[in-house]
Amino acid sequence: MIGLAHYLIFASLLFGIGMFGVLSKRNAIAVLMSVELMLNAVNINFVAIEKFVTPGTGLGHTIALFVIVVAAAEVAVGLALIISIYRHKKSVNLNDFNLLKW
């Protein structure tokens, strides 16, 4: 019988995959995509807890919707930053982004 714990474990596995992508990829856009995976994992937690712990309140759905809004804003600004850096550096390799390092 599938219960709350299965959904939460599935979400934590998805979060782990996203975290591995963030920590180990070279391409800045790939890192941004992995961050999206992590945000999706968090959203699954909110919606699952809404169903199993506080059903009928709409609280989990509301917070999930806010997370989606913030994620959309984040990905738009993040991709604009990557395009802006690419124009100067001609690269999207994170190892080349060391302007602030001394």
Added chain:
Amino acid sequence: MSLNDIVFIALAGITLLAALGVVLSRNIIHSALFLVLTFLGVAGIYFQLNAGFVGLVQIMVYAGAISVLIIFAIMLVMDVEPDQTNLFNQSTPTIMAGGYVSVLLAAGLAGAIWFTKWPLSAVQVGDQGVEKLAGMLLGPYVVSFEVAAILLLVAVFGAILLAKGVEDK
């Protein structure tokens, strides 16, 4: 094993495999397409959790808008061989440390979740539609709702300004 369980296992399997595809593909276009599949799988999980509206928003915003944005950005910045656009970091210790931290985190979280006694609710309700959501967004959370609107406006201006760049005098 009910039909619900089989659907969950199928959706979760597809989603996790697609997420692994996002991280492990060497071609970043393939990664982006696997990302769309992941988003659709997560939307299926939302439908299964009686959150139809959140699932539809997920399909429209994530699988529709965000993936198109990511693919456009990839097209603008791709300048090398497609098979080498999405490699891992050069240093093996970095990958090892990343994998170690991620596996540790996922395993720790999964163990903690499994052994926690969750305060499960006795009542079960079906899909409430958007009624409850509208009551929340325009009731107790109306300030957050307006702030989210302003955040989106600022993000649009910021993205246009950053992508346009500063012209040299």
